[in-house]
Amino acid sequence: MHPLLEKKGFIVDVDGVVGRGDTPIPEGVMAVNRLRKLGKRIVFVSNNSTRSRRILFERLRRFGLEIKEEEIIVTTHATAVYIRDENKKARVYTTGEEGLKDELRLAGLEIVDYDEADYLVVGLNRYITYSDIKKALRLCLRNDVRYIATNPDRLYPAEDGPIPGTGMIVGALYWMTGREPDVIIGKPSRVIMEQALKTLGLEGEEVAVIGDQLDVDVPAGKEIKADTALVLTGVTTEKNLNELKKRHGFEPDYVLRTLNSIFGD
Amino acid sequence: MHPLLEKKGFIVDVDGVVGRGDTPIPEGVMAVNRLRKLGKRIVFVSNNSTRSRRILFERLRRFGLEIKEEEIIVTTHATAVYIRDENKKARVYTTGEEGLKDELRLAGLEIVDYDEADYLVVGLNRYITYSDIKKALRLCLRNDVRYIATNPDRLYPAEDGPIPGTGMIVGALYWMTGREPDVIIGKPSRVIMEQALKTLGLEGEEVAVIGDQLDVDVPAGKEIKADTALVLTGVTTEKNLNELKKRHGFEPDYVLRTLNSIFGD
CATH class of the missing domain: 3.40.50.1000 (HAD superfamily/HAD-like)
Structure with a gap:
């Protein structure tokens, strides 16, 4: 055995x-x-920092796995839980996709634009814009803003070659400001x-x-x-x-x- | 005096x-x-890595400066000149905006998609996409590709606060691959x-x-x-x-x- x-x-x-x-x-x-x-x-x-727990659950069920949703921990959900446990009233600006935003909302957190935020949550976004990075940059420069990264993944292997991970944004911010995340969840x-x-x-x-x-x-x-x-x-x-x-x-x-x-x- | x-x-x-x-x-x-x-x-x-020399020249003339176009050195043009002097037949993939592409073309260089390139030219792009960064990433991972950055600027002061510079892309690539530019022009x-x-x-x-x-x-x-x-x-x-x-x-x-x-x- x-x-x-x-x-x-x-x-x-x-x-x-x-x-x-x-x-x-x-x-x-x-x-x-x-x-x-x-x-x-x-x-x-x-x-994974782009899919909600629900979406990942449905995928795993389709694979034929006999599991409950609670048996899945994915950084979208884990990040939301971490912040809620730390500060129920957190006002969050995130670079992330809808899957991450969904989890933050489900945890009862408020998603706001950057000038109203006291939390910066960096997660991968395959539709990221210059403006998103600008907003994250400005929050990163503020000492009174807590900076959380969903995960530290630098790159992923895709079918046709490597693709950028959340580290793309973490690295851009580090290079511009010298600041690394206060907490990494994944x-x-x-x-x-x-x-x-x-x-x-x-x-x-x-x-x-x-x-x-x-x-x-x-x-x-x-x-x-x-x-x-x-x-x-x-x-x-x-x-x-x-x-x-x-x-x-x-x-x-x-x-x-x-x-x-x-x-x- | x-x-x-x-x-x-x-x-x-x-x-x-x-x-x-x-x-x-x-x-x-x-x-x-x-x-x-x-x-x-x-x-x-x-x-500046987004404007061609011609555009900058016209702006300076509007300021009331008595100058000739040849008296302006801007990283878009300087990068194109540098690469042309190094390798007239360079096949360039660039993250940059039209101003940079214009200069590369004016220098007689060929602009190609990433899978045909032997030069990676990183310049600021205020309309950059995930796909652009993915392509730069893949070139950055190849030792046979020469990697040139127009300038090392991390951020700029804009009227309403700091905005990302070319360093945003240089930093993302460094974090993902450990590689810095072979040459920085600016x-x-x-x-x-x-x-x-x-x-x-x-x-x-x-x-x-x-x-x-x-x-x-x-x-x-x-x-x-x-x-x-x-x-x-x-x-x-x-x-x-x-x-x-x-x-x-x-x-x-x-x-x-x-x-x-x-x-x-």
Whole structure:
């Protein structure tokens, strides 16, 4: 029996583990459903900052995953929850897309234009304009404005090549002002990982963190002292694994061809 | 007589010295015309990366300046000249606006989409899209692509507050890829300052560099061993001068209330 099967809970990445965009990864979906049948607690954690939790939930259901919406933690929702817990009356300006705005509103927060804001929330926006960046810049220059980034992702692999992540905006602001976010919510930040543990009702030692990105999912797991497993169904492959280990200077506790390899398949 | 009047040539910044946007600064315009009557050689140097030299020339003529188009060096034109001198057959992808594209074409360079380019030229674009940044990102990741930035300006003071400069894009790319431009053309880079000296036909010691930005114009002057004078008609004021000197750890050779103060007015 695979040692990971002794864990009580699993924190599972979405992209590259159970799906790629709108396409399911059958081995990943099957493995999650098998883990659930064994009574394991499961939570999905995604750094996606453009989709609401509801939208991601519907996608995972279409993949054939038997889950509840509450078992999904995505940075849009996690950011809104974090800010609401910190300041229920926060007045938020965000660079983000509708998915992020929806979650901020659902959390009871007010979305305002930049000159009325006391929170700057930076999330990816594939329709971003110069004016959006100008507004974020002006807030970034104000010490009385709290600056939260949904996630630190620099770039993503798309089908035809890399595309910019939220780091595009974080980097532009850093270069212009010297300021980095006060808080980053997404992996490998412990903020989102602690939300995941809270949802599971478990301690870090009792869970395994499963993901496809060595530099994101492995440090995220280490933040909460969980065991980590890297699957080779996403950006990490048998081919680049050794080079990635060498480049980053750390490695996962386990490497799995697919998540289903946990069952010896 | 002001010691700067012993210089044979003057390298004069545009914004904050002879004009603010479309509005002339009368003392600056008058002083330049007086210098010219004394037989001084004059060249204007601007970090503007959205306007062609022709457009800037027409603006300066409207200000009442008696100049020729060849006496203007602006990063749109200077970038095109630099690339042409380096590689006449360069195939350029640029993030920039029409003003920059016009200059690249005028220099005989071919403007292509990113997947056909061997030069990436980053200049400010107030209509930039996610797709533009994606294309720049992909070129930035390629070692066989030469990466030129028109200028390093992080932000500009606009009437209602700061607005992003070219540094917005340079910073986004740096954050995503770790790569900085191979060459930066605009001040304080010596690239544009050497083009200015060449136009004047003078050595650095024979000229004065006049500008309104301590952190840009003073190091630009020092790059070519010219004397530097800071005017207080732009971003630097009597009020913030000492704080700026302290912050940057250097100062200009002279401070002038307006450029016309060179004549004791």
